[in-house]
Amino acid sequence: MKITLRPYHPTGVVAIIGGAKKTGFNNRGVDYVIEQIMTDPDLDVEIVHEYDDICKKCDRRVEDENGSVWGKHHTCPSAQDEKMIEKVNADNERFFSATGLQFGSVIKMRDLVELLKEKIPPAERGGSNTPYAKGLAKLSGMYAT
């Protein structure tokens, strides 16, 4: 089984697994990818530029014949917000620079967890008592059993 994630999404998904609140509008997609992560120990993750498996179930994504910066046939409010686009692109670059991954990379979720622990450690994201740290610990423990 494989899920698709945009580069800035894995850290957020890990934080939600560790107890962070979901945003609401994309809950169905987040729930879907978390279910795949928690039930398939061999899950592959493909890092994509366009709308991913979270976006595809997002309440804010709508069909648009002109498409948008993040998909040929759809758009959403954040695809029309220049500041949000800049922020996402910057977040994506930080993820790539830290992990060495790129668009099109396919990696086992268990390997991605190890990569995040090493390259984007909790110390860089608020410390060891954050949802991100708890999510990494929970996933690490799951893959160790």
Ligand code: SF4
């Ligand atoms: S608002 Fe757009 S970018 Fe954000 S999750 Fe929804 S579809 Fe994806």
